[in-house]
Amino acid sequence: MASGITVVQLGARRHYAVPRILDAAGMLDRLYVDLCAVKGFPRWLARIPPERRPGALGRLLDRVPQGISADRIGSFDAFGLQFFARQRFQRNDSDDARTFLWAGAKLCKLAIRRFERDGGADSAAYYGFHGSALELLRYARQRGRLGIVDQCIAPYRVARELIVEEGERFPEWEAKADSGAAGERYAEREEAEWAEADLILCGSEFVRDGIGQRGGPVERCAVVPYGTDPQFAQSRRSRPHGGPLRVLTVGAVGVRKGAPYVLEAARRMGPRAHFRMVGALEADPSIVSPLREHVEWVGVVPRSQTLEHYAWADVLLLPSLCEGSAGATNEALAAGLPVITTHNTGSVVRDGHDGFVVPIRDVDAIVEALERVRVDPEFHRELCRNAEARLPEVSFPGYADRLISRVTQAVEGGP
Numbered sequence: 001m002a003s004g005i006t007v008v009q010l011g012a013r014r015h016y017a018v019p020r021i022l023d024a025a026g027m028l029d030r031l032y033v034d035l036c037a038v039k040g041f042p043r044w045l046a047r048i049p050p051e052r053r054p055g056a057l058g059r060l061l062d063r064v065p066q067g068i069s070a071d072r073i074g075s076f077d078a079f080g081l082q083f084f085a086r087q088r089f090q091r092n093d094s095d096d097a098r099t100f101l102w103a104g105a106k107l108c109k110l111a112i113r114r115f116e117r118d119g120g121a122d123s124a125a126y127y128g129f130h131g132s133a134l135e136l137l138r139y140a141r142q143r144g145r146l147g148i149v150d151q152c153i154a155p156y157r158v159a160r161e162l163i164v165e166e167g168e169r170f171p172e173w174e175a176k177a178d179s180g181a182a183g184e185r186y187a188e189r190e191e192a193e194w195a196e197a198d199l200i201l202c203g204s205e206f207v208r209d210g211i212g213q214r215g216g217p218v219e220r221c222a223v224v225p226y227g228t229d230p231q232f233a234q235s236r237r238s239r240p241h242g243g244p245l246r247v248l249t250v251g252a253v254g255v256r257k258g259a260p261y262v263l264e265a266a267r268r269m270g271p272r273a274h275f276r277m278v279g280a281l282e283a284d285p286s287i288v289s290p291l292r293e294h295v296e297w298v299g300v301v302p303r304s305q306t307l308e309h310y311a312w313a314d315v316l317l318l319p320s321l322c323e324g325s326a327g328a329t330n331e332a333l334a335a336g337l338p339v340i341t342t343h344n345t346g347s348v349v350r351d352g353h354d355g356f357v358v359p360i361r362d363v364d365a366i367v368e369a370l371e372r373v374r375v376d377p378e379f380h381r382e383l384c385r386n387a388e389a390r391l392p393e394v395s396f397p398g399y400a401d402r403l404i405s406r407v408t409q410a411v412e413g414g415p
Helices: 013-024 055-061 077-088 093-117 134-142 156-169 180-196 205-213 230-235 259-272 285-292 303-312 327-334 363-375 377-388 396-411
Strands: 005-009 028-033 073-075 125-129 146-151 199-202 221-223 245-250 273-278 295-299 315-318 339-342 355-358
Touching (some): 005 013, 005 093, 013 028, 013 396, 073 093, 093 134, 125 396, 134 146, 156 180, 199 205, 205 221, 230 303, 245 303, 259 285, 259 295, 259 363, 273 303, 303 327, 315 327, 315 363, 339 363, 355 363
Parallel strands (some): 028 073, 339 355
């Protein structure tokens, strides 16, 4: 009787968390990817010393599905290189949507052809990710198997509406514009995946609510919050330092992550707080000068160095407008940091217990939360203790338990 699961994945989403978890539980049949460092030509490139690898090559060689045997992985080098090249030359949102429309369909077709050529992994379920799963889900239905789609972020139409609104509010940030006809086709593909899937896994209630907002089948949705590496607990320190409140933001510096509201909060707090932002700039370069008047912008750092910034901070501020389940909020909780965030961030933060959940676009609420943490050291210490206690829940093993439980239930025919 079929019992395993075949996963088809574009890119290295969450460091291959899903196939790694399934493999560790003995549930992975096969993993099909575009490119990874243990298959095809990339494995030979691993001989290049790390210090001589340019950025793009370094990112490719970081694509290692840890713990999964190479003989259980199928990759498609020519397609992967094509996908990489198209991404490099995208000029706008329309190009972005067209690239992912092409890549999602192409990877599914290549994967289906490959496992049929290899005799067919007669899996109990087929698992894909939003925007790149439609053909896989249809194949699963044709075979009478379970089809699972992982909706990693809010639906495309929901996200697009929010980002377009932000572009009107903050034209100086050069928010990404509407992606036109290509974006509409991408949204239609995503919604077609919901119709085909037997189970839609959502990283947060915000994602599930967004599917409902678009008329999707919420009765087939299950909220399974993600987890992070327990190593972030190493960032914990004795917080009092006798200076201004240290406010950290981790993630792309742009309108989706709420960067304009971080900047305004920094302006209002003035010398009472030191703001630091870690992440790539996703805005017009002209915004850098006014940003640096009030915020220390570090830029992109290796993942290992992020721990140093969590250790520096007193609080994480992430007022995102649209996420799935923002990894930075879990990292901060693991590090014992209170988090000020929004419902749209998809966080598991509990308002007033280990942080604050404020409305989107509400700088007054952000400043009020920062001030409460700043003026009451004992309350801040309580928030830190409560955040530390969340480690089992917000770490990778906690996510693994949740995912295996829900997928097993679906495979065995549960609701």
